[in-house]
Amino acid sequence: MRPDTPADLLPEVTADTAPFYSGLDEGRLMLQECAACGRVRYPIAPVCPFCRADAHRWRTVDGRGVVHSWVRYHRSFVSAFETLVPYVVLTVQLDEGPRLFGRLVGAEADTVNIGDRAKAVVELSESGRGVLAFTPTAKAQ
Numbered sequence: 001m002r003p004d005t006p007a008d009l010l011p012e013v014t015a016d017t018a019p020f021y022s023g024l025d026e027g028r029l030m031l032q033e034c035a036a037c038g039r040v041r042y043p044i045a046p047v048c049p050f051c052r053a054d055a056h057r058w059r060t061v062d063g064r065g066v067v068h069s070w071v072r073y074h075r076s077f078v079s080a081f082e083t084l085v086p087y088v089v090l091t092v093q094l095d096e097g098p099r100l101f102g103r104l105v106g107a108e109a110d111t112v113n114i115g116d117r118a119k120a121v122v123e124l125s126e127s128g129r130g131v132l133a134f135t136p137t138a139k140a141q
C-alpha cells in the first residue's frame, strides 16, 4: 500500500501498544513504568531493560524534557508527508527518562536548538488518532 496521507502511516495498535496509542488518542502521553524499579521506559517492551522485571503499569507522564537532537526534512520521502515539508523532527530526552521523537509544532523550524526545553503535545490526525509531537517551552540556558 502506498501511503498517501500521514494517517495511512499510523502504526497498527496491538494489545501491548494499546495503552500508549489510546492515551495519545485522548491527548495524554502514557508510558510503561516498571513495577519493580519504578523506571519509565520506551520503547514499549514486555520486560524492563534496567532490572528485567516483567511487571509494569501504564502511567501518564509529564512529557517535558530537553531537545537532544533534531532533523529538518526539506523533501518528503513518502507522498504522505509532501504537504508538511519543510518540517522538523525532534528527539527529546524526557525528564522522566526515555528519549522520544516527534514532529516540531508551535514554532518555526529554524528557531529550535539542541538543549532547548520542549514538551510533548498530541496532534490529532485526519483519522482522529493522536500523534506524538513536541513544542518548545524555553531556550537553552
Ligand SMILES: [Zn+2]
Residues within 6 Å of the ligand: 034, 035, 036, 037, 038, 039, 048, 049, 050, 051, 052, 053
Ligand atoms: Zn525495572
